[in-house]
Amino acid sequence: MNPNLIPCPYCCSPGHPKFVYAGKNYFHCHRCDLIFSPLSKEDVEASIRHYRDCYYDASADDQLSPPRLEIHEKILDLLEKAREPGTLLDVGCGRGAFLRAAARRGWAAQGIDPSLDSIREAATVLKGCVFCTTLNDFDPPGIYEVVTMINVLDHLPDVRQAVTRAAALLQDGGFLYLRVPNALFHTSLFRLASTARILWPLRHFCIFHQCSLTPRFLRGLIHDAGLTTMTIKNAPLAGGYRSRGADAASRPAAVLDRSVYAVARLGEIISRGWILIGPSLEVLAAKDTDRNR
DSSP states (O other): OOTTOEEOTTTOOEEEEEEEETTEEEEEETTTOOEEOOOOHHHHHHHHHHHHHTHHHHHHHHHTOHHHHHHHHHHHHHHHHHSOSOEEEEETOTTSHHHHHHHHTTOEEEEEESOHHHHHHHHTTSTTTEEEOOTTTOOOSSOEEEEEEESOGGGOSOHHHHHHHHHHTEEEEEEEEEEEEBHHHHHHHHHHHTSOGGGGGGGGGOOOOSEEBOHHHHHHHHHHTTOEEEEEEEOOOTTTTOOTTOOGGGHHHHHHHHHHHHHHHHHHHHTTTSOOOSSEEEEEEEOOTTTTO
């Protein structure tokens, strides 16, 4: 094999060099459309230590920011259009903000996270409902009507294993909800930022974690996990729904957020859901009883 090609961790096809970001090499699999950064065993262990020991300090404030809390409400709105509140598992629950919002709206919500500090804090309000563990090691008390993974999947070293495991935790007819950065948006933005020095600051808006997921990859991932895609669409922005009473300094950012989302939604509507260019994507998939017989 060409030494510049790296086997795709999802389908084992050759991954072609794509770009370098933050000192990490990213590759693109033309077969399944996954964009990924190769991980050694040592890299995986270092990542586990980071999320266990350091993630709370790095992200605690962001988890409780007003834009993030508004996104939680939008997610629950979407879920409640599909079903009445019931049992829910949030994978990567962090400090438990989404779980608290779900509980207020009548969901029997539980959560898991590898960060001990995050779970300690969440347990002060959600005692008995949050567990310090990973998805692979989780021993659930039962199965769930909904499993959510909000800005989690692209951090994981094995997305196939994660979604397959999440699907196994769903009851028949249950729903899996995913929210992830849209690889189409962020790779295009990075390419634009690389064309001229004056555009270089745009790099700071690019999001690349362990892998970067496109709509095409997500459709294949959902199918391979034995689920049926109900919807895949541009997700509302974390900041695109600032309240009317927001201070004047935040209003220009709110206008920009809404403009970006409006353009993405227009493309989505015109293409009947096939052109998805927003910064984030959200997926709702169902565990189809008939398909899994």
